[in-house]
Amino acid sequence: MELSDNSSKIKIIVSGLIPFAFVIIMMAYIFGPGADLLDLGIPLPEITIEKVDFHDSEIRATVRNTGPIPVEISMADVNDRIQPAAVEPDRFLERFESALVRIPFEWNEAEPYIIGITIGDGTRFEKEIEAAAPALEPTIDLAIFFAIIGTYVGIIPIMIGLLWLPFIKKISKQKFHFFLALTAGLLFFLAIDSIEEAVDVSNESLAGSFNGILLIATVIVLSFLGLLYSGNKLVSRANSSKLAKPVAIALMISIGIGLHNFGEGLAIGASVGLGSVAFSTFLIVGFALHNTTEGIAIAAPMSRGKLMIRKLAAMGMIAGAPAIFGAWLGGFVYSPFTSIIFLSIGAGAIFQVIIVILKWIRDEGDSTLSSASVASGFAIGMLVMYLTSILI
Amino acid sequence: MILVIFVIFGISIIMIFPAISEAQSEQKTFVTHSGAVVTTSGEVLDPLYTVSSVEFDPDEYLRNFEYGRLSVSETGQTIRDYTIIAEDDKIQEISPGIFYNVWTFNGTVPGPTIRATEGDLVRVHFINNGSKEHTIHFHGIHPAGMDGVFEPVGGNGGQFIYEFEAGPVGVHPYHCHVMPLEEHIVHGLYGVFIVDPKEKRSPADEMVMVLNGLDTDFDTENNFYAVNTIPFYYQHHPIQINTNELIRVYVVNMVEFDPINNLHLHGNLYKYYPTGTDLVPSFYTDMITLSQTERGIMEFEYEYPGKYLFHAHKVEFSEKGWVGIFLVKDNPDKNSQKVEYGT
Ligand SMILES: [Cu+2]
Numbered sequence: 001m002e003l004s005d006n007s008s009k010i011k012i013i014v015s016g017l018i019p020f021a022f023v024i025i026m027m028a029y030i031f032g033p034g035a036d037l038l039d040l041g042i043p044l045p046e047i048t049i050e051k052v053d054f055h056d057s058e059i060r061a062t063v064r065n066t067g068p069i070p071v072e073i074s075m076a077d078v079n080d081r082i083q084p085a086a087v088e089p090d091r092f093l094e095r096f097e098s099a100l101v102r103i104p105f106e107w108n109e110a111e112p113y114i115i116g117i118t119i120g121d122g123t124r125f126e127k128e129i130e131a132a133a134p135a136l137e138p139t140i141d142l143a144i145f146f147a148i149i150g151t152y153v154g155i156i157p158i159m160i161g162l163l164w165l166p167f168i169k170k171i172s173k174q175k176f177h178f179f180l181a182l183t184a185g186l187l188f189f190l191a192i193d194s195i196e197e198a199v200d201v202s203n204e205s206l207a208g209s210f211n212g213i214l215l216i217a218t219v220i221v222l223s224f225l226g227l228l229y230s231g232n233k234l235v236s237r238a239n240s241s242k243l244a245k246p247v248a249i250a251l252m253i254s255i256g257i258g259l260h261n262f263g264e265g266l267a268i269g270a271s272v273g274l275g276s277v278a279f280s281t282f283l284i285v286g287f288a289l290h291n292t293t294e295g296i297a298i299a300a301p302m303s304r305g306k307l308m309i310r311k312l313a314a315m316g317m318i319a320g321a322p323a324i325f326g327a328w329l330g331g332f333v334y335s336p337f338t339s340i341i342f343l344s345i346g347a348g349a350i351f352q353v354i355i356v357i358l359k360w361i362r363d364e365g366d367s368t369l370s371s372a373s374v375a376s377g378f379a380i381g382m383l384v385m386y387l388t389s390i391l392i
Numbered sequence: 393m394i395l396v397i398f399v400i401f402g403i404s405i406i407m408i409f410p411a412i413s414e415a416q417s418e419q420k421t422f423v424t425h426s427g428a429v430v431t432t433s434g435e436v437l438d439p440l441y442t443v444s445s446v447e448f449d450p451d452e453y454l455r456n457f458e459y460g461r462l463s464v465s466e467t468g469q470t471i472r473d474y475t476i477i478a479e480d481d482k483i484q485e486i487s488p489g490i491f492y493n494v495w496t497f498n499g500t501v502p503g504p505t506i507r508a509t510e511g512d513l514v515r516v517h518f519i520n521n522g523s524k525e526h527t528i529h530f531h532g533i534h535p536a537g538m539d540g541v542f543e544p545v546g547g548n549g550g551q552f553i554y555e556f557e558a559g560p561v562g563v564h565p566y567h568c569h570v571m572p573l574e575e576h577i578v579h580g581l582y583g584v585f586i587v588d589p590k591e592k593r594s595p596a597d598e599m600v601m602v603l604n605g606l607d608t609d610f611d612t613e614n615n616f617y618a619v620n621t622i623p624f625y626y627q628h629h630p631i632q633i634n635t636n637e638l639i640r641v642y643v644v645n646m647v648e649f650d651p652i653n654n655l656h657l658h659g660n661l662y663k664y665y666p667t668g669t670d671l672v673p674s675f676y677t678d679m680i681t682l683s684q685t686e687r688g689i690m691e692f693e694y695e696y697p698g699k700y701l702f703h704a705h706k707v708e709f710s711e712k713g714w715v716g717i718f719l720v721k722d723n724p725d726k727n728s729q730k731v732e733y734g735t
Binding site for chain 1: 420708
């Protein structure tokens with residue numbers, strides 16, 4: 001008995017290992033005797049100038065090897081005029097390695113510059129800066145400034161939006177569904193907005209080898225699935241504990257919006273860092289206005305539970321405060337790669353929240369999600385967002 | 393899933409802080425032309441002030457003239473035989489750390505400066521060791537079959553003998569004339585051909601300056617400009633001349649892509665002979681403008697010793713390498729080391 005049990009176990013293991021062995025043999029062949037098969041085309045070197053900072057009498061470019069082969073940085077220029085420079089830690093970059101190129105240069109504030117880097121085979125890469133502005137030094141004053149901006153953009157508008165709560169509390173089920181659908185519409189618009197922003201950053205500053213669009217898609221799906229899984233756990237636990245379902249859903253909405261606002265903070269911080277004052281003002285005003293609608297999104301599910309001022313305020317903080325962290329990160333250590341990641345996580349989180357809201361409407365009786373209140377709510381949510389996006 | 397997000401964050405953080413762990417070890421300093429002092433733990437990229445150890449020697453090229461192998465025909469005409477070999481597979485460091493595929497005549501860009509006296513029989517034995525077809529097209533006067541246009545010479549050992557009488561007097565370019573012509577010229581297949589008048593020019597310190605450009609990334613714009621190929625070379629290695637000595641410079645503009653080039657001399661003016669065909673100067677100036685393959689002869693003397701710049705007054709060109717210095721040494725003995733040319 002024991003013997004046959006063992007032999008069947010061995011059979012299972014062996015049958016699992018045999019294909020695996022063939023995979024190893026195949027890979028060994030491709031990289032060994034069959035290596036000629038992989039010799040496709042000519043690998044071209046590529047670097048990306050990810051960031052340009054303007055310091056006192058010096059321009060600093062962060063350069064990354066984003067091509068398939070190692071490169072050597074050989075020369076720097078400003079506006080296509082060759083300049084002496086220093087490269088730290090050294091000029092030889094392996095794949096994905098980066099270096100800092102320091103170019104002594106008496107630059108003028110608010111003027112545009114094109115920074116060029118030439119590598120060993122004579123290929124020149126460049127990045128255009130619309131207006132030179134001193135790099136932000138991480139001072140306490142500036143950190144406080146960003147915190148205030150983040151508060152104005154994130155926390156205060158959401159708190160204002162939460163004031164809709166007493167109103168939503170008093171309305172009928174149909175109208176309540178309307179507001180839930182409206183929330184979903186608003187969020188859907190925000191998700192698209194985040195994706196668009198991430199694509200823009202990818203096109204402007206991310207090397208082609210990162211496959212920006214696929215990176216965005218992958219991160220959105222991962223964050224969506226991750227939050228869907230953990231969100232369901234949260235709700236199912238909520239069903240068997242003190243935490244009420246509306247609170248759990250509102251919490252998820254808050255987290256999703258928080259990630260979105262983190263992306264907004266990044267955008268504001270980065271634009272202040274890039275010195276485009278008009279653009280950052282535009283962003284601050286615009287985000288502040290539309291973030292009041294995010295308050296409605298949190299308020300809508302909460303209106304079905306007891307009025308819990310403290311929990312509500314906490315959710316306002318969860319949704320709003322990340323704008324502050326985003327502004328810090330965007331202003332002090334901006335990186336195109338991270339901002340794309342954060343914006344994509346935000347979009348994935350929002351899609352997950354939309355699913356949860358729609359499921360909730362179905363559970364409450366509107367099983368086809370096609371009632372007048374749901375359809376009109378979703379449509380109006382998107383329209384409101386679109387119109388405010390034109391206005392600001 | 394949470395773990396995945398953590399991993400993504402981790403990677404992001406690594407991307408934000410590149411090379412933060414690199415030890416700040418040895419510190420170097422360098423001073424720029426604007427006086428800025430930079431201290432760095434890294435490497436210095438400085439084609440402007442770093443003396444480059446390039447393979448092609450612009451100093452040697454500057455005053456090197458090839459008169460050919462001499463013989464005399466039955467009719468008493470001087471015959472000059474030259475050998476020029478074309479190649480197109482040489483990778484040369486043209487600026488510190490920058491490697492470019494040059495196409496060469498006799499292994500250099502520009503090719504050798506060949507020189508004859510008006511009326512001599514010039515015989516150029518051309519060997520094409522390149523992988524593509526090449527020719528030599530001489531500016532000047534010669535029969536149709538010797539023009540280097542309709543007689544492409546095959547690569548890998550193809551041969552042709554160009555034979556014509558030297559003329560007219562002056563400084564002329566020669567270059568490959570195979571299509572696509574721009575490609576063959578920009579890669580470096582050109583050189584200078586000087587025809588001396590029978591009654592020699594006055595003794596002088598003579599030199600050749602080919603104004604050229606290098607498009608190292610093939611986007612039909614020059615990444616470098618130079619006099620005699622190596623950017624900033626004569627800035628690092630000033631050309632030494634003497635006061636009160638006649639200097640004669642044969643200038644040939646071989647820059648492609650840009651409509652004009654120019655040459656400005658500091659602290660002096662020069663007599664200028666366009667194309668060198670006239671023995672009387674046309675201008676007395678410190679600034680000439682040259683279109684593609686336009687050329688001429690400059691003559692000047694320096695009265696005061698010291699350093700004098702010469703450069704393209706199209707500042708873009710000078711800031712991308714077309715700039716040099718004359719180091720004028722005091723020469724108390726007027727009329728001393730003047731050299732006679734033409735043998
Ligand atoms: Cu050719």
